[in-house]
């Protein structure tokens with residue numbers, strides 16, 4: 001059976017070149033980067049070379065990149081760090097309703113600690129209003145945190161403009177760029193952000209490695225306390241192999257960025273066009289203009305998304321609902337809800353994400369399976385207009 005992985009937004013496989021770069025650091029170059037002898041220096045050099053590659057990909061200085069255990073830790077650190085740092089100034093934070101749970105649940109935690117959080121809404125395209133952002137800023141606002149690109153429906157948000165508004169009011173700006181990294185050109189200096197979270201396993205590096213960009217001069221309180229690693233800012237022996245992998249993946253992402261964006265966008269549009277040609281009552285969630293190259297989030301009317309996901313799984317096609325449903329809690333996606341979708345449309349929505357190993361032949365296979373499976377599921381659905389007993393188009397009505 002053919003297998004087609006279409007969940008690159010959830011995680012990516014480690015590329016062979018990335019793996020090859022990592023391997024020596026498990027065995028020969030296994031030293032602790034803090035050790036003051038050969039193998040330690042070797043590991044240290046590897047870590048610093050990787051830091052340079054990651055920094056270069058986002059336009060940062062090497063010293064502004066701090067490795068963390070994941071994107072979630074970077075998000076946590078940014079929010080809790082600024083909250084601690086600026087608590088004398090105020091306890092108000094602004095974010096959006098469509099953030100990843102790494103941001104939303106940290107905000108909920110901070111709310112319990114006495115902080116106040118404003119959650120900006122989005123329109124049907126998944127875009128925030130810059131005017132609403134500016135109006136939300138108060139004298140006690142200490143941080144604006146807005147994601148660069150949304151993991152569920154792919155909207156790319158106006159980070160440069162949002163950061164400018166925050167700075168106009170002397171407020172720090174953080175962005176969760178985990179989905180944007182390697183899919184959108186990023187230059188932290190041009191964007192003028194203070195803090196930015198990124199992660200390795202969304203760009204073909206292994207799971208368990210991330211980084212926080214912290215603008216030079218901004219001294220964020222530590223999240224972890226312990227050793228003097230990462231310039232005394234993030235304790236814990238470095239995940240050397242993960243860092244090496246992240247560095248190689250960042251280097252490859254930078255080299256391929258233009259081609260990657262063009263190629264993946266073409267595949268995405270080819271997929272959407274063919275799905276819409278072959279299946280009726282399908283719509284794309286979110287706008288097409290400012291959208292991640294590989295993101296397709298669609299509503300299949302009269303279909304239970306989880307059921308379709310399960311049937312596709314049996315045919316070797318791996319996709320996601322893009323929401324908390326996939327983690328076992330059947331709450332409808334907070335992202336699609338924020339875009340104004342009613343629950344039945346949310347439950348009929350699925351996310352397909354395309355990546356570097358996706359081929360046109362894969363997409364053709366997925367469209368074939370989708371067409372058949374949607375037809376079958378719709379024939380069971382009492383809400384389907386073409387249902388023999390319940391539909392409005394029945395001949396004996």
Ligand SMILES: *Cc1c(COP(=O)(O)O)cnc(C)c1O
Nearest residue numbers: 070071072100102151178179199
């Ligand atoms: C995956 C993801 C995260 C979390 O990154 P991890 O490295 O998995 O902890 C945070 N934000 C966004 C937008 C993501 O897609």
